[in-house]
Amino acid sequence: MARTRAELLGLLGEVFREHGFEGASLALITARTGLGKGSLYNLFPRGKEEMAAAVLDEIEAWFETTMYRPLREDPDPLAAIAAMFSATDTYFRSGRRVCLVGVFALGEVRDRFASRIDGYFAAWRDALASALERAGRDPADARDRAEEVVSGIQGGLVTARALDDPEVFGRTLRRLEARIAG
Template identity: 35%
Template sequence: MPKEDYVPTLFSLFRQYGYDGTTLSKISAATGLGKASLYHHFPGGKEDMVASVLDHSDCWLQANVLHLLAGEGSPQARLQKMCEHIHELYAGGTQPCLTAILAMGTGRDLFHDKVKGLLESWIGAIANVLVESGFDKDLAIKRGQDALISIQGALIVAQNLDNASLFQRTIQQLPQVLLHPEEGSEHKQ
């Protein structure tokens, strides 16, 4: 099998255990590959595996979020569809965020720039939709940042309280929150 076939399994492992906690033994058991075969597919070892997982995540983000936000339809509809895809990605708030897990331990130093780029792209795409809706660019960027803070914060709180409905509520309300004009804001009506 080509190495791309193993990326979804690696995604799940790194999302669950992080960079430091995902051992070659766990990878071997989950993929059915011995260490020699793992190094054949991923000559750089775990670092190469995570790079492949992050490339896979980048492709997912491009197809399911960035392309969607830049596409056609009302801003409300595009933001709603983004939230539906995010809901699926995190299994309704029951699965952790890969980028959050990689931000801890050794993974932060190794993958910081790639993760930062993914998040900045997402913030920018949300901001572009808000600018299109009439928001001032600075406020739109702030709201894009706030959107990711809301998503990630809700995910962490929901998982730690064993209450996925907290994440689901946040995701459901997010499009309206993003598009709602603040009193005295720079939003142009």
């Protein structure tokens, strides 16, 4: 049973990751969180949509604090980029955890959360492009490489999951890091 809001949002996020928005029934949510339907509706009066929005808020805050802001502001952009790759590996549990925003992007709920989904991917690309520019890359090249990295990370997660081989994700991260360092 979740004792804090952060724990509850973590559990909700995992249910959405594993089952998608559509498949995350209240029965699954109550079983995972240990809370009854009444308690859940007391915390989230708009139901599953409000739960998903709260989980997205947590994800956005984590990425902004841990990755986007350092990529945009760290005086050492190369250190920020290296830290981004390390944080990415940690966050996605070395390829054992899918991207919830990616799950929502591919599901029927995509339109409901379109601006949040777009914002997540655009913010990551733009923050990385900013670091690459500050590291001396031409702006157009920085944007292209940043887009390639974010797309590659997402593709690495999907491939690792599809092949049931998390090492695919680690190899993908190493190749992408080497690619933008070159």
